[in-house]
Amino acid sequence: MMLGAYLAYSLIGRFGAGPLGYWGGVLLAALAVGALGVLLERTLLRRLYGAPELLQLIATFGVVLLIKDAALAVWGAEDLLGPRAPGLGGAIAIFGQPVPQYDLLLIVLAPIVLAAMWVALSRTRWGLLVRAATEDREMTAALGVNPSWLFSGVFFVGALLAGLAGALQLPREPANLNMDLTIIADVFVVTVVGGLGSIRGAFVAALIIGIVRALCIGIGDVALFGSVVSFAKLTLVAEFVVMAVVLVARPWGLYGQPPGPSAIAEQRDLQVPPGRRFAIAAALLMAALAAAPLLVDEYALVLGADMLIFALFAVSLHFIMGPGGMASFGHAAYFGLGAYAAALATRSMPMELALIVAPLAAGIGALVFGWFCVRLSGVYLAMLTLAFAQITWATVYQWDALTGGSNGLVGVWPAVWLSSRVAYYWLTLAIAGGAIALLWRVVFAPFGYALRAVRDSPQRAAAIGIDVRAVRWAGFVLAGLAAGLAGSLYAFSKGSISPDSLSIPRSIDALVMVLLGGLQTLFGPVVGAALLAWLQDTLARHTEYWRAMLGAAILVLVLLFPQGIVGALGAAARALRQRGIGKRAAAA
Amino acid sequence: MTQPLLAIRGIAKAFGGVQALAGVSFDVGAGERVAVIGPNGAGKTTLFNVLDGQLAPDRGSAVLAGRALIGLSSQAIARLGVGRTFQVTATFASMTVRENVQVALLAQRGQTYALLSPLRARLADEAQSLLKQVGIDSLSERAAATLAYGDLKRLELAVALAGTPRLLLMDEPTAGLAPPERARLMRQVSDLARLAGSAVLFTEHDMDVVFAHADRIVVLNRGRVIAIGAPSAVRANPEVRNVYLGSGRDPEARDA
Numbered sequence: 001m002m003l004g005a006y007l008a009y010s011l012i013g014r015f016g017a018g019p020l021g022y023w024g025g026v027l028l029a030a031l032a033v034g035a036l037g038v039l040l041e042r043t044l045l046r047r048l049y050g051a052p053e054l055l056q057l058i059a060t061f062g063v064v065l066l067i068k069d070a071a072l073a074v075w076g077a078e079d080l081l082g083p084r085a086p087g088l089g090g091a092i093a094i095f096g097q098p099v100p101q102y103d104l105l106l107i108v109l110a111p112i113v114l115a116a117m118w119v120a121l122s123r124t125r126w127g128l129l130v131r132a133a134t135e136d137r138e139m140t141a142a143l144g145v146n147p148s149w150l151f152s153g154v155f156f157v158g159a160l161l162a163g164l165a166g167a168l169q170l171p172r173e174p175a176n177l178n179m180d181l182t183i184i185a186d187v188f189v190v191t192v193v194g195g196l197g198s199i200r201g202a203f204v205a206a207l208i209i210g211i212v213r214a215l216c217i218g219i220g221d222v223a224l225f226g227s228v229v230s231f232a233k234l235t236l237v238a239e240f241v242v243m244a245v246v247l248v249a250r251p252w253g254l255y256g257q258p259p260g261p262s263a264i265a266e267q268r269d270l271q272v273p274p275g276r277r278f279a280i281a282a283a284l285l286m287a288a289l290a291a292a293p294l295l296v297d298e299y300a301l302v303l304g305a306d307m308l309i310f311a312l313f314a315v316s317l318h319f320i321m322g323p324g325g326m327a328s329f330g331h332a333a334y335f336g337l338g339a340y341a342a343a344l345a346t347r348s349m350p351m352e353l354a355l356i357v358a359p360l361a362a363g364i365g366a367l368v369f370g371w372f373c374v375r376l377s378g379v380y381l382a383m384l385t386l387a388f389a390q391i392t393w394a395t396v397y398q399w400d401a402l403t404g405g406s407n408g409l410v411g412v413w414p415a416v417w418l419s420s421r422v423a424y425y426w427l428t429l430a431i432a433g434g435a436i437a438l439l440w441r442v443v444f445a446p447f448g449y450a451l452r453a454v455r456d457s458p459q460r461a462a463a464i465g466i467d468v469r470a471v472r473w474a475g476f477v478l479a480g481l482a483a484g485l486a487g488s489l490y491a492f493s494k495g496s497i498s499p500d501s502l503s504i505p506r507s508i509d510a511l512v513m514v515l516l517g518g519l520q521t522l523f524g525p526v527v528g529a530a531l532l533a534w535l536q537d538t539l540a541r542h543t544e545y546w547r548a549m550l551g552a553a554i555l556v557l558v559l560l561f562p563q564g565i566v567g568a569l570g571a572a573a574r575a576l577r578q579r580g581i582g583k584r585a586a587a588a
Numbered sequence: 589m590t591q592p593l594l595a596i597r598g599i600a601k602a603f604g605g606v607q608a609l610a611g612v613s614f615d616v617g618a619g620e621r622v623a624v625i626g627p628n629g630a631g632k633t634t635l636f637n638v639l640d641g642q643l644a645p646d647r648g649s650a651v652l653a654g655r656a657l658i659g660l661s662s663q664a665i666a667r668l669g670v671g672r673t674f675q676v677t678a679t680f681a682s683m684t685v686r687e688n689v690q691v692a693l694l695a696q697r698g699q700t701y702a703l704l705s706p707l708r709a710r711l712a713d714e715a716q717s718l719l720k721q722v723g724i725d726s727l728s729e730r731a732a733a734t735l736a737y738g739d740l741k742r743l744e745l746a747v748a749l750a751g752t753p754r755l756l757l758m759d760e761p762t763a764g765l766a767p768p769e770r771a772r773l774m775r776q777v778s779d780l781a782r783l784a785g786s787a788v789l790f791t792e793h794d795m796d797v798v799f800a801h802a803d804r805i806v807v808l809n810r811g812r813v814i815a816i817g818a819p820s821a822v823r824a825n826p827e828v829r830n831v832y833l834g835s836g837r838d839p840e841a842r843d844a
């Protein structure tokens with residue numbers, strides 16, 4: 001979609017802004033994006049069809065990073081406002097309000113595209129096959145249809161429409177590098193409200209949310225109980241309320257069907273409580289990390305503290321994703337809530353106390369958001385978590401008075417006795433290490449087993465008397481608390497905090513760490529966190545295009561280790577042991 | 589008869605146009621073994637899902653020892669002492685056999701939210717003795733996902749017995765097993781239920797098993813009870829013969 005806007009900008013620039021040049025540019029841009037979609041699908045995503053769904057998503061994020069930097073390289077970092085559509089620059093008065101002609105065109109165009117999509121999916125053989133193939137890929141293949149090209153076709157149409165949307169948006173909003181993320185949350189909210197897999201639902205949902213937003217902006221400032229309430233600033237809250245109401249009444253959206261099994265790979269390996277060897281290794285690692293300040297310079301210590309903080313963050317996400325089976329795509333919300341709460345709390349209390357209070361704020365956030373999220377599962381849940389994170393981000397971004405808006409808050413320093421790099425590193429090590437150990441303990445305590453029981457078979461769990469939702473909710477809150485703790489440690493380590501700390505990229509970082517390390521392993525998230533922190537740091541120092549490099553690195557790792565690095569190592573170790581046993585047996 | 593343990597009255601449930609249950613009523617006495625039989629799609633599984641709170645019926649009531657079950661959640665019903673096994677076995681695949689039983693025991697005792705002490709030793713002996721009762725104690729360290737089908741059914745039985753239920757709902761406990769193993773498993777079920785004083789409501793396609801282990805039989809067809817009574821009476825019922833075979837053959841002769 002972002003590419004659509006950029007390409008349209010260039011093509012229109014090349015063809016001139018006459019009617020032919022303009023609309024030709026828009027169409028060509030859409031086609032080019034569609035073609036690129038197919039190219040990506042056939043070269044890359046294809047290889048991942050056997051892999052867990054989440055991994056496919058991670059790979060897609062890798063691609064997004066690559067494209068983003070490519071756009072940066074070609075078009076630069078400036079916002080690019082497109083030319084107006086020829087002949088549609090004016091406005092028409094409707095009910096005394098001027099409405100831009102271009103907007104009217106879009107209003108007409110949207111239902112047409114929609115209707116075309118609907119006809120294609122429900123009335124043509126292609127549509128029938130696509131629907132069959134999404135239900136059961138093997139079955140369709142057995143019927144003699146090549147699902148491979150079918151999926152390429154789907155990708156083409158999807159990318160084409162996204163490109164078209166981007167190109168059409170150009171005259172209204174400048175092409176910029178953040179288009180991808182601002183739009184994605186909206187798309188997710190609309191999809192979740194409308195119901196996954198329902199075109200009609202998406203349209204109705206988009207309409208409802210659009211109307212609610214327009215109402216909020218239209219109402220503007222209203223004097224309420226003696227104080228002025230700006231409804232215009234409440235658009236996000238309104239969107240949230242709409243979503244909440246819909247999901248409570250209809251958990252699968254307005255027109256959605258209950259989803260199939262969860263989005264997490266059906267990994268049902270036996271999970272064994274870590275034995276003494278694991279404990280000894282962890283203790284040795286802690287000791288080595290504690291001794292690190294004697295060996296390395298201050299810069300490395302800062303990086304080390306970052307790694308520890310991210311390790312806690314990743315472990316907290318792993319806690320709900322692995323044992324809990326709930327993929328959160330918006331885990332940064334709790335990280336950020338913790339960070340902001342810490343920054344705000346230090347104004348009125350000592351830092352040590354703030355460090356205790358701040359995670360509670362994140363916990364409260366998780367309590368509220370979790371109440372909605374645990375009702376859903378799989379992709380729905382993931383999308384809802386992302387939407388909540390985006391809402392939190394936007395609130396922080398817009399609430400200038402409290403949060404400092406886009407500038408964030410500065411002067412968040414630790415207490416004096418912790419102000420040296422070494423002291424703060426040790427504090428981080430103690431707290432993050434301790435919290436990780438506690439979380440791991442919970443995994444193998446009755447509560448962790450209950451969480452896993454609910455993941456493995458919700459039906460069976462309920463039948464033995466486990467309150468499925470309550471257990472999931474409690475797990476969600478625990479993970480939120482831990483992420484909040486990581487966030488508050490982060491705030492004091494940096495001395496400042498900005499909305500970036502709860503943005504979508506931060507959530508994705510957490511996902512990448514967990515999946516890179518290995519979802520089905522206990523230690524994976526720690527390794528993933530250290531690796532990603534190190535990669536980001538090194539790449540950012542050495543190249544301007546670190547995002548692209550990171551995207552490429554992620555893609556390579558995902559292709560090489562679909563089970564994550566620690567998962568792959570574990571499998572290799574098992575294979576070696578087996579060979580050893582085989583040899584011994586042969587020798588005997 | 590004194591007050592029944594479970595009184596089912598007028599339960600109805602439709603899925604779209606399909607009337608899966610059309611007003612089902614019968615009783616189960618304490619410690620009684622009642623078989624629900626009927627052709628595929630008769631509504632047996634639907635009835636079980638209504639009784640254990642997974643489905644809300646359109647109409648009707650079910651009262652367990654004075655407590656209304658309809659409207660309660662599955663977990664609440666489980667805590668009232670209703671154990672369940674599923675037609676398609678449902679166990680916790682990422683756990684060992686013993687852990688499966690331990691989790692069930694913990695849930696029954698409201699210890700689900702213990703956060704820090706390891707599960708390992710908790711109730712392990714009790715779990716082990718349950719596994720011994722169903723005859724798979726030698727497999728307790730195995731991953732549940734690796735069990736043979738018959739052992740999986742036994743594990744389900746152990747899990748369902750974990751709360752010493754007053755009522756055991758068993759949906760096709762022996763489906764998918766070879767005939768000799770069916771008889772063996774069902775004998776175990778009968779013995780264990782008698783030992784624990786549990787009533788058993790079970791569905792079964794194997795008529796040998798039904799006639800050998802049911803005190804009473806309820807015959808469902810298209811969501812309706814068409815016959816109810818002692819095995820010998822049900823066997824002689826012409827309508828049952830008709831539904832089952834379309835001819836006059838003895839339902840006992842039918843083998844799944």
Ligand SMILES: Nc1ncnc2c1ncn2[C@@H]1O[C@H](COP(=O)(O)OP(=O)(O)OP(=O)(O)O)[C@@H](O)[C@H]1O
Pocket residue numbers: 603604606607608626627628629630631632633634635675
């Ligand atoms: N969730 C559902 N949605 C729609 N229809 C359903 C659903 N569950 C059951 N049915 C229908 O209700 C009827 C009764 O099904 P049920 O599973 O209770 O039968 P059953 O007696 O258990 O059959 P079987 O012997 O095959 O297990 C069937 O016609 C079935 O198709």
Ligand SMILES: [Mg+2]
Pocket residue numbers: 632633634675759
């Ligand atoms: Mg059934």
